[in-house]
Amino acid sequence: MVSPYAWDVPGGVQAHIKDLARYFQNQGHEISVLAPALDEKDVKEDFVVVAGRPVAIPYNGAVARVLFGPVAATRVRQWIHKSDFDVMHLHEPAIPSLSLLACSIAEGPMVGTFHVAAPKQKVAFAIAPLLEPVIEKLRARIAVSEVARETLTIHLDTDAVVIPNGIAVDSFASAQPREEWQRELTIGFLGRFDEPRKGLDLLLKALPMIVKSVPNARILIAGPGEGLELMQSVPPSLRSKVSFLGRLSELEKASFLRSIDIYVAPNTGGESFGIILAEAMASGAAIVASDLPAFESVLGGGRYGLTFKNEDSSDLARQIINLSNNPSNRAQLQQRAREGAKRFDWSEVGPEVMNVYEIARGVTEKVSVGNEPRSWLRFLGREDD
Amino acid sequence: MNYFALSLILALLFIWYLTFSANRLDRLHHRVETSWANLDSILQRRAALAQEIAHFREIDPATNLILTAAAHQAREAEISDRSEAESGLSEALKLLRDESDIPHIYPEAFKELDVITDRLRTSISIHQEAVRATLNRRAKLIYRVFRLAGRAPLPVTYPFEDDVL
Numbered sequence: 025m026v027s028p029y030a031w032d033v034p035g036g037v038q039a040h041i042k043d044l045a046r047y048f049q050n051q052g053h054e055i056s057v058l059a060p061a062l063d064e065k066d067v068k069e070d071f072v073v074v075a076g077r078p079v080a081i082p083y084n085g086a087v088a089r090v091l092f093g094p095v096a097a098t099r100v101r102q103w104i105h106k107s108d109f110d111v112m113h114l115h116e117p118a119i120p121s122l123s124l125l126a127c128s129i130a131e132g133p134m135v136g137t138f139h140v141a142a143p144k145q146k147v148a149f150a151i152a153p154l155l156e157p158v159i160e161k162l163r164a165r166i167a168v169s170e171v172a173r174e175t176l177t178i179h180l181d182t183d184a185v186v187i188p189n190g191i192a193v194d195s196f197a198s199a200q201p202r203e204e205w206q207r208e209l210t211i212g213f214l215g216r217f218d219e220p221r222k223g224l225d226l227l228l229k230a231l232p233m234i235v236k237s238v239p240n241a242r243i244l245i246a247g248p249g250e251g252l253e254l255m256q257s258v259p260p261s262l263r264s265k266v267s268f269l270g271r272l273s274e275l276e277k278a279s280f281l282r283s284i285d286i287y288v289a290p291n292t293g294g295e296s297f298g299i300i301l302a303e304a305m306a307s308g309a310a311i312v313a314s315d316l317p318a319f320e321s322v323l324g325g326g327r328y329g330l331t332f333k334n335e336d337s338s339d340l341a342r343q344i345i346n347l348s349n350n351p352s353n354r355a356q357l358q359q360r361a362r363e364g365a366k367r368f369d370w371s372e373v374g375p376e377v378m379n380v381y382e383i384a385r386g387v388t389e390k391v392s393v394g395n396e397p398r399s400w401l402r403f404l405g406r407e408d409d
Numbered sequence: 410m411n412y413f414a415l416s417l418i419l420a421l422l423f424i425w426y427l428t429f430s431a432n433r434l435d436r437l438h439h440r441v442e443t444s445w446a447n448l449d450s451i452l453q454r455r456a457a458l459a460q461e462i463a464h465f466r467e468i469d470p471a472t473n474l475i476l477t478a479a480a481h482q483a484r485e486a487e488i489s490d491r492s493e494a495e496s497g498l499s500e501a502l503k504l505l506r507d508e509s510d511i512p513h514i515y516p517e518a519f520k521e522l523d524v525i526t527d528r529l530r531t532s533i534s535i536h537q538e539a540v541r542a543t544l545n546r547r548a549k550l551i552y553r554v555f556r557l558a559g560r561a562p563l564p565v566t567y568p569f570e571d572d573v574l
Contacts, residue, residue: 183538386443
């Protein structure tokens with residue numbers, strides 16, 4: 025598997041690759057992941073091969089750390105040559121990254137997973153015609169959601185199989201709730217809140233309205249970043265209602281989601297899947313999310329969680345108030361969410377991915393380094409092996 | 410720089426482009442072959458399972474005949490009629506699944522059928538995509554003028570049977 029983004033920087037794609045690799049490893053497959061990393065010492069997994077230091081570029085409303093260039097190309101070549109893979113799985117091969125490099129170098133059974141959803145973004149896909157001969161080499165494409173698939177059809181003119189991202193349902197369902205996060209009616213938010221597209225300011229704007237009808241409401245915010253600036257937008261009298269928890273470990277995250285009453289995902293766009301919603305569902309939190317198509321599809325069109333009009337903080341407040349004042353509704357929603365989350369468990373998703381691998385592989389074939397230069401040598405009559 | 414050198418460079422570039430394009434097409438043909446081989450093997454497995462189901466004790470003779478005939482037809486069909494023949498089998502299996510109590514008597518066989526059906530769906534869409542990409546490429550002028558496809562047969566699409574599966 026090839027990761028486009030730096031391994032030691034937390035992110036959805038990296039987490040997905042890590043879990044998928046673990047799952048296949050437990051199934052008895054041999055896995056190797058090639059990824060860039062800021063610092064080799066931070067990479068603890070034994071299946072990860074570090075390809076070098078990435079550079080940061082702004083992409084899709086966030087900062088992406090990617091790796092590209094001749095040195096990286098040599099690393100990729102060595103890695104493929106040494107490992108003798110049956111299938112190579114490239115993540116996000118449509119942006120200039122290690123994955124794209126690997127895709128252009130390698131020859132043989134390859135599968136690509138497309139995570140990004142940006143149907144309207146033209147600039148990032150301006151290089152699409154140049155990508156075509158490379159992307160074409162993928163035997164099978166996977167899109168993580170319908171929106172991601174749409175992005176593909178619009179910009180790269182190809183179709184894909186939709187397989188959602190997986191989560192470990194059990195570890196979320198069995199997490200220990202923490203008492204300090206359960207006092208009062210807790211509303212949770214998790215993510216890099218200093219990025220505007222995560223939409224935390226919407227939730228804070230809705231706070232005065234919420235507190236008016238639900239006096240015991242409290243907002244818990246988890247994620248890396250400084251909250252001081254955002255606090256300026258909250259009236260001083262309500263500042264005690266908001267707590268920043270800082271960055272949580274995986275375990276803490278599970279208990280956080282397990283403890284809170286309502287999980288809010290006010291993201292304003294650029295979300296292709298929303299793995300956090302699947303996780304919140306597995307933990308049995310009642311969910312209120314913005315009505316992005318990606319979120320709607322994870323939430324089963326409202327079955328597993330409520331949606332509010334995107335960027336409308338008063339609608340958000342209304343939904344939260346409704347849920348808060350209606351415990352039986354909330355319980356029903358939570359129950360349904362727990363059921364719905366099973367769809368995203370690795371035991372469901374993993375075999376689907378393996379199935380695609382098998383299709384791509386066909387009759388036993390191996391991944392090798394591309395032979396375009398060699399065909400030239402043959403043409404000139406100088407091939408000597 | 411005289412014209413001779415310039416035209417030589419251009420000619421070389423052109424030749425490079427031709428081999429590059431031919432390489433691309435070759436790879437696409439290979440992709441279609443792989444995805445077809447896969448689709449074919451899944452379809453064969455399904456036909457075998459259908460024949461097995463047809464011989465269950467609880468199946469009445471008429472259903473047996475329909476299933477066996479459909480499975481046989483699906484196995485024997487030419488590649489261009491394959492989809493239609495397989496749709497017949499899909500329909501027969503679907504009827505059996507929805508309208509009879511056989512699935513309750515033989516849960517394992519029908520569970521296997523479900524697994525096969527899921528794979529079939531993925532396999533069809535991957536094959537479709539490969540065929541479509543290949544046909545698109547072959548329709549381009551340069552491929553036709555220089556006959557870059559050689560004697561490779563035109564790939565055949567496999568229409569999706571989404572209504573029956």
